[in-house]
Amino acid sequence: RRSDAAGLKHLAGHLGLLLAMGAYIGFGGPFWPVLLLPYGIVLMFLFTLSHECTHATPFARPWISDVVGHALSLPLLLPFTWFRYFHLAHHKYTNDPERDPEIAGHPRPTTWRDYLIYLSGWGYWTGN
Incomplete structure (x- = not known):
């Protein structure tokens, strides 16, 4: 309560x-x-x-x-x-690749390298 x-x-x-x-x-x-x-x-x-x-x-x-x-x-x-x-x-819009703002235009990372780049925020700032 x-x-x-x-x-x-x-x-x-x-x-x-x-x-x-x-x-x-x-x-x-x-x-x-x-x-x-x-x-x-x-x-x-x-x-x-x-x-x-x-x-x-x-x-x-x-x-x-x-x-x-x-x-x-x-x-x-x-x-x-x-x-x-x-x-x-x-x-x-959870996990909707077009409308979920956490992933829109950026698929979830599938490798350790991609995951580390994801955690760094580099892709967000560079548009990659």
């Missing part, structure tokens, strides 16, 4: 962890470089919440998902409204 309180509590914990880790790194605590990778991982897990906000699932009230989704778009550098349209179009 969706719950605004549970969703906001989870969000506060995640943001608190980011703030604590960021402060520790920023103030140069002992062995602070060890936290860089975990901090990056925790930061990128904000995308998971952003993704769920596109579906309006993390909170009981959809408007809270909208507010949180837009707020998360700033550190993720991923405009929330654009991502919502892109992602929902992907769900509507």
Whole structure:
């Protein structure tokens, strides 16, 4: 069952962890470089919440998902409204090579080389 309180509590914990880790790194605590990778991982897990906000699932009230989704778009550098349209179009046309925006004009990779190029984003930027 969706719950605004549970969703906001989870969000506060995640943001608190980011703030604590960021402060520790920023103030140069002992062995602070060890936290860089975990901090990056925790930061990128904000995308998971952003993704769920596109579906309006993390909170009981959809408007809270909208507010949180837009707020998360700033550190993720991923405009929330654009991502919502892109992602929902992907769900509507999943694996349709002409209309799924994740694969339109670009077939799924079938070799390790193609997969690494796919992960790099090179084909997206070069039009290949």
